[in-house]
Amino acid sequence: MKLNRMLAAMVGSVVLCAAATTQAATELVIATVNNGHMIEMQKLSKHFEEANPDIKLKWVTLEEGVLRQRVTTDVATKGGQFDIMTIGMYETPIWGKKGWLKELKFDDSYKVDDLLPAMRDGLSSEGKLYAAPFYGESSMLMYRADLVKDAGMEMPSNPTWDHVAQVAAKIHNPDKGVYGICLRGKPGWGDNMAFLTTLVNTYGGQWFNMEWKPQLETQPWKDAISFYVDLLTKYGPPGSANNSFNEILALYNEGKCGMWIDATIAASFISDPKQSKVADKVAFAQAPTKVTPKGANWLWAWALAIPESSTKSAEAQKFIQWATSTDYINLVGKEVGWGNVPTGTRQSTYDNADFKAAAKFADAELAAIKSANPADSTLEKSPYTGVQFAAIPEFQSIGVSVGQQMSSALAGQVKVEEALKTAQEAADREMRKAGYYK
Template sequence: MKLKATLALAASLALAGAAQATELVIATVNNGHMIEMQKLSKHFESAHPDIKLKWVTLEEGVLRQRVTTDIATKGGQFDVMTIGMYETPIWGKKGWLQELKPDAAYDVDDLLPAMRQGLSVDNKLFAAPFYGESSMLMYRKDLADKVGVTMPDQPTWAQVKDFAAKVHDPKNGTYGICLRGKPGWGDNMAFITTVVNAYGGQWFDTSWKPQLQSKPWNDAITFYVDLLKNYGPPGSSANSFNEILALFNAGKCAMWVDATIAASFVSDPKQSKVADKVAFAQAPTAVTAKGANWLWAWALAIPAGSKNADSAQKFISWATSKDYIKLVAKEKGWASVPTGTRKSTYATPEFLKAARFAEAEKKAIDSANPNDSTLPKSPYVGVQFAAIPEFQSIGIAVGQQMSSALAGKTSVADALAASQTAADREMRKAGYYK
């Protein structure tokens, strides 16, 4: 009887403990690094038996919609949200996010300065970077050698065009350059904005007036359209990251400027036919190097409405820690760790050996400054976007016009005029000026 009573007591205590466990609802994006985090989270739960994790894993567009609606309406559905550098400064300023205050062991000073800065408002951290990226030039070193071209560490767009012209060989299935053309504020416009920045342009002047018909915009878009029409693959206006990754890995692109996160895929012999032939350089410049390469992070944040902030803070500290990176390395290898967040990752010999793109990636991230990304002074934060609520709809409208110009459905001048009208209408409606 005593044994039965003891077992019954133990069972009831276990049930009571389970009933008292805090359920953390985590909204995240369905990409590889996040899915790995979900798999490894059993380690967090075993270390924190009083916390249970509930995952809501969504495609990027759906995630943005769900978390934006929830936070704006104070819905309180989520305790941890996966957001980016676009949302963090806007929502932090509005008081929609809780400030993150990790303990000393977390070592906040180990975060790469560009990442910490891009996820802070008034030096207060509102989201912790899970992985970060900039953009870089990935190119075929074998083709460069063949035509006697030595790629500088940071080429100009004119040098890129020259190399593209020399190696463009569509009859044999090689295109001089592959670049994003699919419309979207985070698709073609992320890339195009960096070209505009390099040509000395900006989205808005200090009075918040759109600058889409300025000389830098016209020069940049004319160059971009000509470059892809002459030396790009057919159908470029429909290509984004995944389409170009497939083309590059199949050996069809001599060059590609895109997210640094792509470097680990194009240099992986399991995925890429040209893994041993790829070299890396900084994103091209033109009139200036300012804003020539973008800055982004997928980060974890706590909405102001969460009633489980302490538990949420524990989870975020775990998932974005040095120890988490070491856990991924142990389970999957150093080539698979989330990059672009911590200085210590780039000081790890095993990582540097596994990732030959590491030096170029870190240099790109370190050089990106979301608070000073344009040659003329700009009123907005962000490199490849402007961190204002109106930018999302403006970026989508402009992205459609740029894609149409690339497809030859409209002229560059007409596309820019339509873009200026759309941006001006949005900014007036929002009350930036009359």
């Protein structure tokens, strides 16, 4: 009887210990975007969990537009749904200044000075780092060198939009499943408007003048959007109004896009023979220009941040330090391949001989990132910072409204002039409501 009681006590003790151990594990809920590098991070995060058995990771993986909505709502309402959020250069300084994000403070092993200045500055507010870059990007022209050559054309390292249109006309061959050019058309401030803002910039346009008045009916906007609609209507794939990054990536990897101007991060995917049927045929150039080179290529980082509402900031920062470190980049290089590491964040990546040997896009990517200047991205002086966005809280709503109109124009549902008029009116209402002018 006494032995049975002792055994029962021992079993109970073991159960209690096991329960305590289970309860001790901290769960971090991470909201992230459904692109290749983030998916790879989820696969490799087992290494983090093995090294940190007291921390468990729960992933919420969302399409880009849905992610933006979910994290914006959560951080603004202090909902506490997420411990780590994937956000970018638009949100970080604004949210940091509002006190919605926790400042990140890493130890010396993190080598914060190795972060590219453009990335570090774009994710800071008043000198404080509020998000760590998982990967950084600019935009550039990615093209099929074989198609260009076969057409008797050449692609300069700094092409103009006029030249790109000529090449698109020459290589467009829908009967063989090849479209001259693929560009974003899906509506969203970070979707079609990311690309279209750079197009408008290089046409000499801007979002707002120095009085904060929207400029959507000015000649540069009319010229840029008319060119875009005409170009994709003639030489783009069917249904371009529904295409964003992932849709075009799939088309490109199948050999269906002759050219693509988009995020530099795409270069690692389209030049990977495991993913791309045309990996050995791709080449790279800087984003095309028109009236001015200013603002022709964007600047962005997908970064990891901790909302102020999280009660697990120490554990969250530990994960962020791991996921954005040189050690993580080396892990990807070793396990996946150096051509597939997340780029655009650290100078040491571009100094790495293994990376340079594997990534033929490296020089073009770094040149694009270094050339983008958020403080001087428009021909006429502008009151805002940002290349493919205006860094004001109201831009998210305005960008979504304008993006919907531009997508409708591309789909042929409305004329360009009508779309710009409606977009101008919506932007004007938003800016008046926010008190920028009466």
